[in-house]
Amino acid sequence: MRVGLRSTAVKRDPEKAKRAAADPARPGEDCKAEPGTFRPRVDARRCEGKSDCAAVCPYDVFEIGPIDEGVYRAMPALVRFKLWVHGKKTAHTPRAEACRACGLCVVACPERAIELVRGADVAARGASSRK
Ligand code: SF4
Ligand code: SF4
Numbered sequence: 001m002r003v004g005l006r007s008t009a010v011k012r013d014p015e016k017a018k019r020a021a022a023d024p025a026r027p028g029e030d031c032k033a034e035p036g037t038f039r040p041r042v043d044a045r046r047c048e049g050k051s052d053c054a055a056v057c058p059y060d061v062f063e064i065g066p067i068d069e070g071v072y073r074a075m076p077a078l079v080r081f082k083l084w085v086h087g088k089k090t091a092h093t094p095r096a097e098a099c100r101a102c103g104l105c106v107v108a109c110p111e112r113a114i115e116l117v118r119g120a121d122v123a124a125r126g127a128s129s130r131k
Contacts, residue, residue, distance in 0.1 A: 007065035007092070010054035017056040020104040028103030028116050031058070038101040038116045042091045044071055045079045046113035049089030053105035053114060059098040062091050062105070 020026065028038065040053070044067060054062040067083060067090040075083070083090070091113070093099075099116075106114045 007063040008051070008089075010051045010062070010064055012057075013055040016052060016108060017058070017104055020056050020108040021102075023107040026103040026107045028101035028106070031100040031102040033099075033101035035059075035100055036097040036119050039096040039099050039119050040093055040105050040114050041117045042093065043113045043115075044083075044090050045075060046111045047090045047109075048082070048086040048111055048113075049091065050110060051091070052108040052110060053091050056104040056108045058102060058104070059095065059100060061093050061095045061099050063094055064089055064091055066090075 040061060042053075049064050051062075051064045054064055067088050072080060072083060072088060097119075101116055103116060106116060
């Protein structure tokens, strides 16, 4: 798995992926979407850097690493405190264009921090992504 300089390598967890695949609430298109049609959008206010998303994604879309300092400072005090407790880590999506909309990350996230959106919508709403 390729990771950024300060990101944590996350091993894929086939058991977690299997559980997520069986979840009836799984959204998306079952890996049938053209790459880049959909992207995961991470709500940095909810994300606690627990890395389940990275552990289930078949296309290596996520990296877990430090939250951007500017984004962090702009958050409400309570959210900043929660992020601080969790080491100020968050999920980034440096390979979002590889997403095939399987929906596994959405149901695997314990914080309900991920939604799938059509590619163009992500930038407009300020996702936690970096290239
Ligand atoms: S988006 Fe959810 S699953 Fe991914 S790191 Fe954040 S809390 Fe964990
Ligand atoms: S929906 Fe996209 S980002 Fe989420 S696990 Fe599937 S391929 Fe990865």
